[in-house]
Amino acid sequence: MLDRKYIVENPELVQQNCQRRLAEVDVQQLVELERQRREKLTRVQQLNRRANDVSKTIGQAVDEREREARKAEGRRLRAEKDAAQFEHDQLEAAIQQLQLAIPNLTHPEVPIGDEQASRELRRGATPLPEFDFAPQDHVAICERLDLLDLAGGARTTGHGFYFLKNEAVLLELALQRYALDVLLEAGFTPTITPDLARDAIVAGAGFLPRGPETQIYSIENSDLSLVATAEITLGGLYAEQTVPAEQLPIKLCGISHCYRTEAGAHGRATRGIYRVHQFTKLEMFAFTLPEQSEAMLDHFCELECRIFDGLEIPYRVIDTATGDLGGPAYRKFDLEAWMPGRGDFGEVTSTSNCTDYQARRMQVRYKITGQKGTRFVHTLNGTAVAISRALIALLENHQQADGSVVIPSVLRPWVGKDRIAAPA
RNA sequence: GGAUGGGUGGCCGAGUGGUCUAAGGCGGCGGUCUUGAAAACCGCUGUGGGCGCAAGUCCACCGGGGGUUCGAAUCCCUCCCCAUCCGCCA
DSSP: OOOHHHHHHOHHHHHHHHHHTTOOOOHHHHHHHHHHHHHHHHHHHHHHHHHHHHHHHHTTOSSHHHHHHHHHHHHHHHHHHHHHHHHHHHHHHHHHHHHHHSOOOOOTTSOOSSGGGOEEEEEOSSOOOOOSSOOOOHHHHHHHHTOEEHHHHHHHTOTTOOEEOTHHHHHHHHHHHHHHHHHHHTTOEEEEOOSEEEHHHHHHTTOOOSSTTOOSOBOTTSSEEEOSSHHHHHHHTTTTOEEEGGGOOEEEEEEEEEEOOOTTOTTSSOSTTSSOSEEEEEEEEEEEOGGGHHHHHHHHHHHHHHHHHHTTOOEEEEEOOGGGSOSSOSEEEEEEEEETTTTEEEEEEEEEEOTTHHHHHHTOEEEOTTSSSOEEOEEEEEEEEEHHHHHHHHHHHSBOTTSOEEOOGGGHHHHSSSEEOOOO
16 A cells, blocks of 8 residues: 555656556545545544533533533534544545555566566576476476376365375475575574464455455455465564564564465466465565665565575576556566476566555554654565475476486485485 | 453553543653762653644544443443463364
8 A cells, every 4th residue: 555645745656657557546536535535534623622622511510401401512513523424434435445456656677568578687597407308397297206196186175286295295395494494594583374364464465355356265254364375474463563673674484385266367377286276385574674675675586596596496587567566566576487397487486575565554663762653664575485386397497318306405405315216 | 162350651550431631650751950970859751643834733542343422441242362260172
């Protein structure tokens, strides 16, 4: 959510930004409604003050008749106030709705346009693999090495669910542990988060917990939903808190399962475990001072690169274009790993600087000692490793002519072997 | 899941329907005094918002939401959280 004052004071700028980000919002209407709301608010406050004044005199009323007269006056004023308040609240709700639809401002260097306009910033340290055999996709590799049971997942739970088996289990745990070690080294506080969150927290992070548009599973007869990412709980951890400025930046990481309905995503890259309803992810999250957030975004991106360089997986870094940024991001870098099975790059991580957009909505503030008032922190999130997609890139890039898969050296301490060989 | 007791400001803590201001204390900030410090004394003290160039001033906020009332920290409903006990459970 953008600052309402900023919107009112810069309607043209905000409108232009909406256009670039392919968000259809009538900013001018918001400005007009806000003008009306202010008028109504002033009226409410005046009536409140008068009603309070009347109430204070009732205790001192000299006789019963005087007392009743004042009570009637108080009743009248309160009724008038309630009516004005109702109108105010109607306006407020309408403004909120518009305000929530306005995306964050955009970093000046972000390429303008749709997905095609996104810019490749650089490549990872590992060159694209050159196979002297026909490389297979992860589904075929997993079948040969008995690493994955897609049919079993479908039978027990449904399409989009799966069992990891054998070395894939070791790889999942190894990837978690390897990436966690990188983040611990970088000073993150590690957490394992709840996999469920209250709908209010889910909404605060910018996700729709329920309704036809939702990407989130919700629990019947409760206000809980399964999280789509630990970003929801890690951000929610500080919702409505005020943090002393000297504690910033706060760098957290969290391991959670991620559940996504992927409604409307059918037919697009549905083979294998690229797009699934459940996966495990190690997520980075930071709360920073405003002046720290740009450097923190680079830091997150650099860590993602370090993790994938360590896994010897080739990738490119994308500066996501305005039309593809989503609402909260001021700037977003994606790592796209090479996936030989598709013969294309596929998104494996994503890191965003949400500036104060998410913090305003979640009410996460900081206070500078000795200064009056508080300000909103900046929030950032980034994928350290999303296991299912990392597995795809790992298996497909490290496959060998004999059908085996070589384990990257950084994972060997936890996998306990240097190669996954086909069963005899 | 059941029972009981709780949730008040940065912290502790009083406050069962009405004196214009949530008592008092601690901490913090400023001042007086002092060569300096301590003590003592005096003053100030949170968040969000409206109006105003400003000084100011007004509104709201006592876990969240709703209700009763002219008026609610206080009474009622509901939810959340904390503590203790019981039941269940890995």
